[in-house]
Amino acid sequence: MKIAIPYKDGEVFGHFGHSEQFKVYEIENGEILSSEIIGTDGNGHEALAGLLAEKGVGALICGGIGRGAEQALTESGIALFSGVSGDADEAVHAFLRGELGPAGANCDHHEEEHACGEGSCGESCGAGGCGGCSGCHPAPQITGKNAGKKCKTHYRGTFNDGTQFDSSYDRGEPLEFVCGAGMMIRGFDTAVADMEVGEIRNVHLTPDEAYGEKDPLLVFTVPISNMPGSEELSEGEQVYLRNTYGQPFPARVLEKTALTITFDANHEMAGKELNFTIELIEVSEA
Numbered sequence: 135m136k137i138a139i140p141y142k143d144g145e146v147f148g149h150f151g152h153s154e155q156f157k158v159y160e161i162e163n164g165e166i167l168s169s170e171i172i173g174t175d176g177n178g179h180e181a182l183a184g185l186l187a188e189k190g191v192g193a194l195i196c197g198g199i200g201r202g203a204e205q206a207l208t209e210s211g212i213a214l215f216s217g218v219s220g221d222a223d224e225a226v227h228a229f230l231r232g233e234l235g236p237a238g239a240n241c242d243h244h245e246e247e248h249a250c251g252e253g254s255c256g257e258s259c260g261a262g263g264c265g266g267c268s269g270c271h272p273a274p275q276i277t278g279k280n281a282g283k284k285c286k287t288h289y290r291g292t293f294n295d296g297t298q299f300d301s302s303y304d305r306g307e308p309l310e311f312v313c314g315a316g317m318m319i320r321g322f323d324t325a326v327a328d329m330e331v332g333e334i335r336n337v338h339l340t341p342d343e344a345y346g347e348k349d350p351l352l353v354f355t356v357p358i359s360n361m362p363g364s365e366e367l368s369e370g371e372q373v374y375l376r377n378t379y380g381q382p383f384p385a386r387v388l389e390k391t392a393l394t395i396t397f398d399a400n401h402e403m404a405g406k407e408l409n410f411t412i413e414l415i416e417v418s419e420a
Contacts (some may be wrong), residue, residue, distance in 0.1 A: 278327025
């Protein structure tokens with residue numbers, strides 16, 4: 135599948151309809167195979183949905199978006215994940231980790247002729263005025279001095295038995311994200327929100343602070359005959375399925391018989407308690 139992001143200088147551009155370019159990612163088996171940057175050629179709002187559909191895009195990750203554009207994306211069969219900011223590549227990785235939930239239009243005060251950040255919009259853009267247009271983008275739900283700011287952290291994640299499941303130290307590159315923007319699990323965001331630069335903190339997260347409890351309704355069995363191509367899948371394989379609205383979602387092949395295949399759409403970390411050692415490297419304005 136292909137994922138597109140309104141793109142500028144490595145970041146998720148703030149408003150879908152005014153983006154001059156998109157970064158399009160080719161995804162296979164939960165991994166990024168390649169990416170390219172495409173221009174919009176002056177298209178805006180609904181026309182952009184057609185452009186992305188022509189490119190074979192199946193999902194859009196963005197910041198602010200109006201209802202007209204949302205409807206056009208739906209009609210084009212493109213899933214929408216809005217309210218995202220920060221580093222574009224990290225946003226895609228968050229999607230692949232199952233950390234982005236589908237969302238709808240979050241800029242519904244805009245009419246199609248009204249340009250966010252330009253022209254005279256009076257008070258409709260919120261307290262920030264037209265220049266900031268703070269009303270277009272969701273305020274961080276996490277409180278703390280670092281909420282809404284770009285943070286760089288190193289971290290090490292372990293299960294309760296001490297087994298390490300992830301480490302930015304091992305990769306040699308810190309993780310960059312906007313604190314409170316929904317790019318990280320809530321417990322991680324909450325910990326970073328009030329940390330000092332240079333501080334190292336150890337946190338223990340319960341499932342409700344991490345990836346939630348396992349939902350038995352997200353484990354389902356379907357006949358192989360109803361899913362052409364599923365006969366080639368293997369147990370443990372990660373795939374992307376589509377719901378009744380055409381939105382893609384990740385699932386793992388839990389079990390397979392001669393006639394049926396069982397999928398688990400729970401996040402692989404669902405139901406688990408997690409431990410993190412977090413080091414705050416840098417904080418800057420998003």
